[in-house]
Amino acid sequence: MAIGRGSGRDERREPTFGSGPGSSDIRLTPDDRPTGSGGPAAPRREDGPRFDARREPDFSDPDRAADPERREPSFGPSAGSGAAAPEREPMSYWGWVMGRSRPSRKAAAPARGRSSSRPRRSLIGRLVSFVVMLGVLGAVAGGGVVAYYASRMPPLENLEIPKRPPNVVIADMNGKPIANRGETGGASVPLSEMPKFVPQAFIAIEDRRFYDHWGVDVFGLARAVKANIERGGVSQGGSTLTQQLAKNLFLSPARSLERKVQEAVLAFWLERKFGKQKILEMYLNRVYFGAGAYGVEAAAQRYFGKSIRKVNISEAAMLAGLVKAPSRLSPSHDPEAARNRADIVLQAMAEEGYVTREQANTAFRVTPPSPAPKPQGAVGYVADWVMDQLDGLIGLYDEDLVVETTIDPKLETEAEKALADGIAKRGAKLGVTQGVVVSLAPDGAVKALVGGKNYSESQFNRATAAKRQPGSAFKPFVYLAALEAENLDPDSIRNDAPLKLKGWTPENYTRRYGGPMSLTYALSQSVNTVAVRLGVEAGPVNVVHTAERLGIVSPLVPNPSIALGTSEVTPIELASAYAPFANGGFEAKPYVVRQVKTSDGETLYKRKAEAQKQVVDTSRVGMMNAMLRETLRSGTARSASLAGWPAAGKTGTSQDFRDAWFIGYTAHMVTAVWLGxxxxxPTKHASGGGLPVAIWSRYMTEAHKGVAVASLPGEWIPPVAEPEQPGDVYQAGPGRNADEPYSSAHVDEGYYDDGRGDRRAQRERRRDDGPLGFLKDLFGGF
Incomplete structure (x- = not known):
C-alpha cells in the first residue's frame, strides 16, 4: 500500500500493476482505508485476484482497539464521512527529510491527555550550546581573518632576515673603542659572549614562557588581558620576544589588527626557522633602548660607558627594564624611575629562579649601576671625520667594522680641556666664541683633533672644514720661496719701509718702520713690509707653488697680498704644511685611519708606508727652523713655554682681528691653534701671540711629558734678534684692493725688484758702526 503526502485527498490515484484490459484492479477505494476510529474495518472487495503473500492489517482486533498506548494512523475521513478534515500543519523541508510522521512541537498537549515523555533542555544547557556555537562561529571567522591578512603578506619562503645596519667602532691608537657610528650605535655581540644574566633579565620581564611556546603565548596573552581589564587600561602586553623581533624585523610600529595577525604568523615562522638561542641573540642585538642605541652593546656603552660583556646584574636589569619605555625610563633622563623599574626586573628574575632573593635584594646596594657618561666630547669630531673618509677607503660596506685610528686618547682629552678652559676664562673678554686644536706627528698622523669648543653644541668640524685667513701664519711659505728663489739666508737684509703696489700700501701693525733688518728678525717680529717685498721678489705664483708643495690644498690667489695670508685655508692643512720643518723636509699628508677590519677580523684596509717625498732640502729646513725658533725666543710668540724642548712656530692674526693663530712644533709634534x-x-683684538700661544703651551707641555728631548732638524745657527716688537697684524691701506691679481706693472718705481737695493742697504748698514749707527739700528732711522 502506497501512502503519499496527499493522502487526505479524495481523488488520490493508486498505482496499477497491470496494463491489460483483463488485469485486476488492486487499487484501494475509500472504503478500504482505515478511519482511525477504532471501529470495525470496512468489508474487503472480493472481486479480482487475491494475493496471499500480502497480509493486510486487521483493524477489527478488539485487543488493539482497547490498547490505550497504541495510536492508530489516521489517513483522513472516509468518503462518506461528513466531518471536515482537520487542517494539516505545514511541514518544513528539513522536517520532511528527518521524518514525516514526527509530531508537531506546537501541539498544545499530547494525544489522549498524556504528558510528553521528551525532556525539555534546561536554560544552562541552551546557554552552553549557544556559547559553543558562538565559539565555532568565532573560530571560523577568526580563521578567515587570519587567512585574509596572511594572504596579504609576501610568501614566507621568500622572506629573509634583513641585515642589521652596520655599526662602525672607532678605536684609538691602542685599539680601544672611543666612539661608535652607524644607525644602531653599537656592534653586534654573540649571545655566548654576554653574561648569562643579561638574556635572563629580558626573559624574566618580557617573556617568562619563552622556552615553552612556539612564538605566540596564549596563556601570557590571557594573563595580559586579565590584568588590563582589572586595572582598567593597558598595563601589560601579550607579545612574546619572538613577536617583538618579528615586528622589529618586518613590520611597521603602527597598531592595527592586520599588524598583530601578521606579527603572530611571522613569529611562528621565526620559531620554525630559527632556534630559541638564535632568536634571543637577534632580539638582544636589535631592540631599541633610546638615545639612538639599538642592541644591548650600544645601550651599555651609552648608559654605562662599558661593553655589555662587563655589566653587572643590576645594570642588566636596568637595560631590560628600558625596553618598556626607553625615553621615560632612561637612566640619563629619570634615574629614579630607571632604578625602580630595574627593581621590578630583579624581582621577576628571583621569581623565575635566575637569581636568589638575597642577590636581588642586595643588587643595588652592593653594585649600584654606573652613572651615565657625559655626552660625547671632542672625539665626536674625530669620528665624524673618519666616517667621511670611510667610503673612499673601502667603498660600500654592509657589515660591522672596526676602524683603528692614530688618535692618542690622552692627548685628545688634553687638547679639549686646554681649548675649553682657555675660551671659558678669556673668550668673553677677547670676543672669541670658537676654537680649534689639531695636533700631528711629524709624519702627518693626527694625534688629537678638536674641531670646536663643544661638540654637543655644534658638530661642525672647524679643524677640517672651516676656511679661514691665516694672516701672518702664512709667511713661512713666503720666506721659504724667497730663500729658494733668491739664494738668501736668515742673515740677508731687507728694508722695512713703506711701499706701494699700484695703489695698495701694506702697513705694519704699529704703522712704524724699522728700516733694514735681517730676515730672521723680520720673520720673528712678523714685519709685513718685508714679507710683501720677499713675496714680490720670489713671485706670487712661486709662493703659491711652495705652499702647495708643503701641503696646502685650498685654492690660493697668486697676488702680492698672499704674503700676508689673505687666501683662506683650513687649520689641519696649515698644520700639515708646517710638518716638513719638523721632520727634515719631507711631505706629511695628514691621516687618521690606520686600519679597517670587519668584526670578524678580516682586514679591508691598511695604510701602507709610503716612500718619503722630499719637499724642502735639508739646508733650507735648518734656515727656516733657525728663523722660526726666534719667534718663540724673542718674537711674537715669546710667551710660549715648553721647558727643555727646542721649539719653533709662527703667530698669525688676520685683518680686523677676525682670526688668531699659532702653529708651533718640535721634532716630536706639530700643533695648530685657531681662535675666532x-x-x-672681528674679535676684541685677539692676536696670535696671546691666547692661542697660551693654549698651545698648556697642551704641548702635557704632550711632551715622558718623551725624550730631540733637536729640530737643520744646522743653521740663528743670530740674536733685536728687541723690537712691531707686531704681527697687517692693515691694508687705501688704494687698490689687496686681492687684485699681481702683475709686474703693479710694482711702485720706488720698490726694487732685482735685489740690488737690499745689498746696497746692507753695505750702508755695515758702515754705520758708531753710536749714530746704533741709534739708527735701534729706532729704525730718523
Missing part, C-alpha cells in the same frame, strides 16, 4: 667666531665677526 663662526660668523667671521
Amino acid at each position: 667666531n663662526d660668523d667671521n665677526s
Whole structure:
C-alpha cells in the first residue's frame, strides 16, 4: 500500500500493476482505508485476484482497539464521512527529510491527555550550546581573518632576515673603542659572549614562557588581558620576544589588527626557522633602548660607558627594564624611575629562579649601576671625520667594522680641556666664541683633533672644514720661496719701509718702520713690509707653488697680498704644511685611519708606508727652523713655554682681528691653534701671540711629558734678534684692493725688484758702526 503526502485527498490515484484490459484492479477505494476510529474495518472487495503473500492489517482486533498506548494512523475521513478534515500543519523541508510522521512541537498537549515523555533542555544547557556555537562561529571567522591578512603578506619562503645596519667602532691608537657610528650605535655581540644574566633579565620581564611556546603565548596573552581589564587600561602586553623581533624585523610600529595577525604568523615562522638561542641573540642585538642605541652593546656603552660583556646584574636589569619605555625610563633622563623599574626586573628574575632573593635584594646596594657618561666630547669630531673618509677607503660596506685610528686618547682629552678652559676664562673678554686644536706627528698622523669648543653644541668640524685667513701664519711659505728663489739666508737684509703696489700700501701693525733688518728678525717680529717685498721678489705664483708643495690644498690667489695670508685655508692643512720643518723636509699628508677590519677580523684596509717625498732640502729646513725658533725666543710668540724642548712656530692674526693663530712644533709634534667666531665677526683684538700661544703651551707641555728631548732638524745657527716688537697684524691701506691679481706693472718705481737695493742697504748698514749707527739700528732711522 502506497501512502503519499496527499493522502487526505479524495481523488488520490493508486498505482496499477497491470496494463491489460483483463488485469485486476488492486487499487484501494475509500472504503478500504482505515478511519482511525477504532471501529470495525470496512468489508474487503472480493472481486479480482487475491494475493496471499500480502497480509493486510486487521483493524477489527478488539485487543488493539482497547490498547490505550497504541495510536492508530489516521489517513483522513472516509468518503462518506461528513466531518471536515482537520487542517494539516505545514511541514518544513528539513522536517520532511528527518521524518514525516514526527509530531508537531506546537501541539498544545499530547494525544489522549498524556504528558510528553521528551525532556525539555534546561536554560544552562541552551546557554552552553549557544556559547559553543558562538565559539565555532568565532573560530571560523577568526580563521578567515587570519587567512585574509596572511594572504596579504609576501610568501614566507621568500622572506629573509634583513641585515642589521652596520655599526662602525672607532678605536684609538691602542685599539680601544672611543666612539661608535652607524644607525644602531653599537656592534653586534654573540649571545655566548654576554653574561648569562643579561638574556635572563629580558626573559624574566618580557617573556617568562619563552622556552615553552612556539612564538605566540596564549596563556601570557590571557594573563595580559586579565590584568588590563582589572586595572582598567593597558598595563601589560601579550607579545612574546619572538613577536617583538618579528615586528622589529618586518613590520611597521603602527597598531592595527592586520599588524598583530601578521606579527603572530611571522613569529611562528621565526620559531620554525630559527632556534630559541638564535632568536634571543637577534632580539638582544636589535631592540631599541633610546638615545639612538639599538642592541644591548650600544645601550651599555651609552648608559654605562662599558661593553655589555662587563655589566653587572643590576645594570642588566636596568637595560631590560628600558625596553618598556626607553625615553621615560632612561637612566640619563629619570634615574629614579630607571632604578625602580630595574627593581621590578630583579624581582621577576628571583621569581623565575635566575637569581636568589638575597642577590636581588642586595643588587643595588652592593653594585649600584654606573652613572651615565657625559655626552660625547671632542672625539665626536674625530669620528665624524673618519666616517667621511670611510667610503673612499673601502667603498660600500654592509657589515660591522672596526676602524683603528692614530688618535692618542690622552692627548685628545688634553687638547679639549686646554681649548675649553682657555675660551671659558678669556673668550668673553677677547670676543672669541670658537676654537680649534689639531695636533700631528711629524709624519702627518693626527694625534688629537678638536674641531670646536663643544661638540654637543655644534658638530661642525672647524679643524677640517672651516676656511679661514691665516694672516701672518702664512709667511713661512713666503720666506721659504724667497730663500729658494733668491739664494738668501736668515742673515740677508731687507728694508722695512713703506711701499706701494699700484695703489695698495701694506702697513705694519704699529704703522712704524724699522728700516733694514735681517730676515730672521723680520720673520720673528712678523714685519709685513718685508714679507710683501720677499713675496714680490720670489713671485706670487712661486709662493703659491711652495705652499702647495708643503701641503696646502685650498685654492690660493697668486697676488702680492698672499704674503700676508689673505687666501683662506683650513687649520689641519696649515698644520700639515708646517710638518716638513719638523721632520727634515719631507711631505706629511695628514691621516687618521690606520686600519679597517670587519668584526670578524678580516682586514679591508691598511695604510701602507709610503716612500718619503722630499719637499724642502735639508739646508733650507735648518734656515727656516733657525728663523722660526726666534719667534718663540724673542718674537711674537715669546710667551710660549715648553721647558727643555727646542721649539719653533709662527703667530698669525688676520685683518680686523677676525682670526688668531699659532702653529708651533718640535721634532716630536706639530700643533695648530685657531681662535675666532663662526660668523667671521672681528674679535676684541685677539692676536696670535696671546691666547692661542697660551693654549698651545698648556697642551704641548702635557704632550711632551715622558718623551725624550730631540733637536729640530737643520744646522743653521740663528743670530740674536733685536728687541723690537712691531707686531704681527697687517692693515691694508687705501688704494687698490689687496686681492687684485699681481702683475709686474703693479710694482711702485720706488720698490726694487732685482735685489740690488737690499745689498746696497746692507753695505750702508755695515758702515754705520758708531753710536749714530746704533741709534739708527735701534729706532729704525730718523
